[in-house]
Amino acid sequence: TEKLAADIKKLETELEEIASNKIYENAFEWRFVFPEVLNDDGDFTGFDIVIGNPPYIRQEDFSALKPVLQNKYETFAGTADLYVYFIELGLTNLKPGGEFTFIVPNKWMRAGYGKHLRRFLKKLKIYAILDFGDLTVFDEATTYPCIISITKRPSTETFEAVAIQTLDFPQGLKEYVEENKSEVLTAELQDDGWTLSDANVQRLLAKLRKTGTPLGEYVNGKIFYGIKTGLNEAFVIDETTKNRLIAEDPTSAEIIKPFLAGRDIKRYRQPKNEKYLIFTRRGIDIEKYPAIVNYLLQFKERLEPKPKNLTERNWKGRKPGSYKWYEIQDAVDYYQEFEKPKVMLPDISTHCQALMDLNNNFYCLNTAYIIPNLGLSDLAILNSKLVHFFYSNLTQSIRGGYLRFIRQYLEQIPIVKTSVLDEKVTQILDLKKENHDADTSALEAETDQLVYELYGLTEEEVKVVEGV
Numbered sequence: 001t002e003k004l005a006a007d008i009k010k011l012e013t014e015l016e017e018i019a020s021n022k023i024y025e026n027a028f029e030w031r032f033v034f035p036e037v038l039n040d041d042g043d044f045t046g047f048d049i050v051i052g053n054p055p056y057i058r059q060e061d062f063s064a065l066k067p068v069l070q071n072k073y074e075t076f077a078g079t080a081d082l083y084v085y086f087i088e089l090g091l092t093n094l095k096p097g098g099e100f101t102f103i104v105p106n107k108w109m110r111a112g113y114g115k116h117l118r119r120f121l122k123k124l125k126i127y128a129i130l131d132f133g134d135l136t137v138f139d140e141a142t143t144y145p146c147i148i149s150i151t152k153r154p155s156t157e158t159f160e161a162v163a164i165q166t167l168d169f170p171q172g173l174k175e176y177v178e179e180n181k182s183e184v185l186t187a188e189l190q191d192d193g194w195t196l197s198d199a200n201v202q203r204l205l206a207k208l209r210k211t212g213t214p215l216g217e218y219v220n221g222k223i224f225y226g227i228k229t230g231l232n233e234a235f236v237i238d239e240t241t242k243n244r245l246i247a248e249d250p251t252s253a254e255i256i257k258p259f260l261a262g263r264d265i266k267r268y269r270q271p272k273n274e275k276y277l278i279f280t281r282r283g284i285d286i287e288k289y290p291a292i293v294n295y296l297l298q299f300k301e302r303l304e305p306k307p308k309n310l311t312e313r314n315w316k317g318r319k320p321g322s323y324k325w326y327e328i329q330d331a332v333d334y335y336q337e338f339e340k341p342k343v344m345l346p347d348i349s350t351h352c353q354a355l356m357d358l359n360n361n362f363y364c365l366n367t368a369y370i371i372p373n374l375g376l377s378d379l380a381i382l383n384s385k386l387v388h389f390f391y392s393n394l395t396q397s398i399r400g401g402y403l404r405f406i407r408q409y410l411e412q413i414p415i416v417k418t419s420v421l422d423e424k425v426t427q428i429l430d431l432k433k434e435n436h437d438a439d440t441s442a443l444e445a446e447t448d449q450l451v452y453e454l455y456g457l458t459e460e461e462v463k464v465v466e467g468v
Contacts, residue, residue, distance in 0.1 A: 037095075046095030046152075053103045054086035056143055059113075075120050077113040084108060084117050087148075091124065094152040099127075106131050106146035110193040110396060112408070118194060122186060125151040126159040129184075130177065131196055134398055135167055158183045161196035192408065197393045204461050208390055211455050212414025215371075223371050223407050224337055226262075226364035227277070230318035230329030234299035235278045236261075236365075241295070242276045249291035255279050257338070258360055262346035262367030267353045267383050268425075268440065270433045271344070277363045282323060282331050296326050305329075338363045342372040343379055347405045348398075352391065354382045356429065369405065376429075377421035383444070384451040387413055389465040416454050421447055 031038060039045050059066075059081050070076045075088045083104045091100055108114035109131070127149040134144050160181045169176045182198035188206055197205065216223060229235040236259060237245075245252040259277040278292060286293055296303065303325045304317035318329055339361045345354040346368050356379050357370075364370065374382075381387055395409045424447045431438040452462050 046098055047093055048095060049099050050090040050094055051099075051101045052086075052090070054083040054090075056105065057082040075117040077116055080113040080117070081105070081107075084114070087117065088120060091120075091150065091152060096152055098152045100150040100152065101147065103145050103147050105143045106133070106396075107144070109146070109195075115191055118189070118191060121148075121150065122189060123155055125153040125156050126186065127151055128160040128162070128177075128181075129196060130162045130164055132164045132167075133396065135164060137167065155186055157187070158185055158199065160184070163196060192412065193394065195393050195395070200464055201393055204457075204464055205390060205393055207461075208386070208414045208455060209412075212416045214411055215413040215415050216411030218415045218417075219371055219373060222334075222337065222373065223369060223410055224334050225407070226366045226368045226370070227279070227328060227332055227335075228330040228366040229277075231299060231302055232365065234296060234303060235280075235328065237276050237278060239274065239276070245291045245295060248294075249289065252289055252291045255284070255289060255292065257363040260344065260362045260364050260368065262348065262364070265344050265346045265353055265355055265364070265368055266436075267351070267355060268379075268428050268432050268444075269355050269436050270429065271355060271357055271360055271362050272436075273360070273362065277365075279335070279363060280327050281335055282327055284327065286324070286326050293326060300325055337370060337372045340372050342370045343374045343382065344368055344370050345382070345405060348402050349405070350401055350403065351388050352382050352405070354379055369407070369410065375419065375422070376425040377418050378415060380421040380425045380447045381415055381451055381454075382413070383447075385448045386451050386455060386457075386465055390414070414455075418454060420454065421450055424450070 031042075031044075034047070037045055037047055059079050062082060066076075066078065069085055073085050073088050075084050077084070083102075087102060087104065087108075090102065094100055108117050128147075129149075130147040132145050137143075137145050161184045162177050162181045164176070165180075166176075182196070184196055185199050185202045188202040237256070242256050245256065255278060257277045257279045258273040259275045260271055260273060261275065264271070264273075278296070280286065280289075280292065280296075301316050302318070305323055305325065306315045306317055306320045308320050317325075321329060323329055323331075341356070341358045343354050344357055344362065344364060345352060348367070356374075356376065390413060391405075391409065392403060394412060395403060395406065397403055424443055428440045428443050428447075431440050431443075452465070457465070
């Protein structure tokens with residue numbers, strides 16, 4: 001009876017709160033505050049203007065909401081941050097012809113999770129996008145913002161865009177925008193990522209795509225990231241250590257590989273290693289290499305994989321996984337590709353820094369890529385001004401003008417199959433072999449001209465590439 005009395009009391013309280021409207025005490029009922037958004041029948045017709053700065057909340061912080069978001073939002077992506085859904089909701093709540101302006105992180109223009117959002121926005125009339133790049137607009141947050149303005153009407157052929165280069169506006173932001181705006185062709189924006197290039201640049205990029213074969217297709221998808229060890233300090237060794245391990249046990253030589261860090265890879269240089277990699281891949285019979293085991297034992301505590309159910313925050317070892325303590329952290333099923341002739345390039349640099357490893361079988365860490373089965377002319381194309389132009393208009397530079405070379409963008413580089421550049425490249429490689437610092441700028445300029453001819457560029461298009 002006591003439980004029954006308590007249940008009755010609870011229901012009476014709820015009824016009283018409903019009767020007194022107490023449950024709505026702190027609610028914002030926009031239909032009462034903004035009756036203009038309803039028609040005479042009480043149906044929602046939409047707002048004239050939606051403007052704001054949505055919360056910057058990472059997707060990890062609202063995992064429980066994702067099933068709901070997936071059912072409700074066209075722009076849903078499992079890794080999308082919360083602002084993506086605020087954009088769609090804001091536009092959905094606009095009346096036809098209504099105006100929308102948000103300031104949001106610019107990551108949506110290029111991130112994989114922004115693909116559905118890009119498609120969604122491309123159907124609407126974009127009025128303008130102001131991209132602040134990597135400028136620190138907010139002192140308290142490292143979020144690189146953009147301002148996007150949209151009219152809820154069908155898409156138009158062009159819109160205005162500005163790549164903001166400074167936060168100093170002597171004449172005001174409006175004047176800066178007027179002086180620096182460019183016209184962007186909506187149809188040329190790629191689903192894989194938007195770059196706000198002007199119409200002339202976009203037309204040239206479209207021409208290059210049609211002229212060449214995307215690199216990913218050209219090499220049958222064989223663009224490989226370097227090895228992730230989980231503890232480079234243990235697996236990367238110098239020559240003295242290499243010689244000592246081999247002296248202790250000659251079989252050690254089987255799994256000690258010549259190694260290049262990303263910073264050691266320079267355009268056209270003949271690679272020279274001063275470091276080596278202990279390559280204990282998954283499934284290795286470690287008992288065959290006692291000297292290696294003895295060497296790695298000093299790092300064992302830091303090499304242990306974290307047990308899956310362990311909640312300890314101060315774990316000293318590596319991330320969870322099925323690998324053994326002495327093995328490389330991540331599986332490298334393509335390890336045999338390191339033993340072949342290949343192009344190597346670092347994942348961060350101001351320009352493509354590709355070199356050709358013909359017979360040294362260099363390995364690299366996950367600060368570099370390898371691309372097997374490319375020829376000398378392919379190397380010249382990757383290092384050319386034309387590809388720098390294409391790539392820098394495909395992705396955004398980070399601080400200091402550096403580019404991130406990421407597989408999803410590398411795959412898009414258009415390659416024309418040819419051997420006409422082989423002779424020039426051979427001359428460059430021979431000079432670099434004799435002297436790493438040899439001046440090959442004249443030969444590289446000649447290869448650039450040959451590349452322009454190969455892709456059928458006009459004089460005006462060459463000027464666009466070279467920024468003349």
